[in-house]
Amino acid sequence: MRRLLPLLLVTATACASEGGEARPAGSPAAEEGTPYVVEIRQVDYAYAMPSQIKSGWVTFIAPNEGTEHHVAVFLKLPEGVTRADWYAAMANPEEAPSAEWWGDMTDAGGTGVVAPGLTAETTMYMEQGLYAVLCGVIAPDGTSHWVKGMHITFEVTDEPSGAPEPTADIYLTLGENGFEQEGRVTPGTHTVAVHFASQPPGRTHDVHVARLEDGETLDAAIELMARPIEPFPMNFVGGAEQGPEGRTDYFTVTFEPGRYAWVCHLHASSGMAQEFVVE
Numbered sequence: 001m002r003r004l005l006p007l008l009l010v011t012a013t014a015c016a017s018e019g020g021e022a023r024p025a026g027s028p029a030a031e032e033g034t035p036y037v038v039e040i041r042q043v044d045y046a047y048a049m050p051s052q053i054k055s056g057w058v059t060f061i062a063p064n065e066g067t068e069h070h071v072a073v074f075l076k077l078p079e080g081v082t083r084a085d086w087y088a089a090m091a092n093p094e095e096a097p098s099a100e101w102w103g104d105m106t107d108a109g110g111t112g113v114v115a116p117g118l119t120a121e122t123t124m125y126m127e128q129g130l131y132a133v134l135c136g137v138i139a140p141d142g143t144s145h146w147v148k149g150m151h152i153t154f155e156v157t158d159e160p161s162g163a164p165e166p167t168a169d170i171y172l173t174l175g176e177n178g179f180e181q182e183g184r185v186t187p188g189t190h191t192v193a194v195h196f197a198s199q200p201p202g203r204t205h206d207v208h209v210a211r212l213e214d215g216e217t218l219d220a221a222i223e224l225m226a227r228p229i230e231p232f233p234m235n236f237v238g239g240a241e242q243g244p245e246g247r248t249d250y251f252t253v254t255f256e257p258g259r260y261a262w263v264c265h266l267h268a269s270s271g272m273a274q275e276f277v278v279e
């Protein structure tokens with residue numbers, strides 16, 4: 001019987017790794033390489049997500065279970081501002097931006113705009129602290145989703161996620177020269193590294209991926225960015241919201257053959273919108 005024991009141990013280890021990425025059983029190095037995933041559910045007009053998450057590399061998976069596009073913009077609350085302060089201010093959303101600390105919040109990335117039925121996936125290095133999330137899409141009645149209640153807060157603790165930095169196969173640098181791209185998008189799943197080389201205050205860069213079907217134009221996407229009101233003239237499939245200058249965030253999209261565009265929300269009208277063909 002003793003000879004069977006090592007075999008049983010191997011079997012148990014193999015079972016324990018089921019559901020994760022394929023990796024050699026019992027390899028500690030592989031275990032450390034597991035992504036740390038946090039789900040942000042998006043509906044019309046609310047988020048549901050854990051109230052506390054670990055720090056370090058975090059992969060945010062944001063399914064859109066609503067009927068309108070949604071986005072999850074992360075803002076880091078300034079030192080001393082509590083979650084209660086956030087919700088007190090947002091009890092009267094139209095006047096929340098007049099809170100004395102509002103302008104001291106800093107851009108902290110977020111998941112890109114995503115159409116109903118699709119899921120955005122963005123991985124970021126999260127520092128310990130308190131964060132707010134809000135959606136800037138405008139409903140057909142002209143009211144922003146965050147004013148309708150689409151906002152939430154979460155805390156990043158000092159417990160490390162242990163997840164590795166993602167590996168990318170497409171590189172986008174966002175800065176004074178617009179989008180500088182390395183790597184070609186082909187059909188299939190790609191992870192795009194987004195480096196925020198410069199972030200002009202108040203006019204920060206981000207990238208959203210528009211899927212352009214027959215008859216849908218880049219010009220319509222550029223026009224939409226000036227006022228992102230539903231119904232959108234095309235579907236978006238994710239991206240990376242405005243991260244702090246110098247940071248690199250990662251987003252993952254499964255591309256099908258066809259036309260797409262990288263679009264920067266605040267700079268689309270000044271030329272930061274680039275169509276490309278996936279083939």
Ligand SMILES: [Cu+2]
Pocket residue numbers: 045069070071135136137145150
């Ligand atoms: Cu929304």
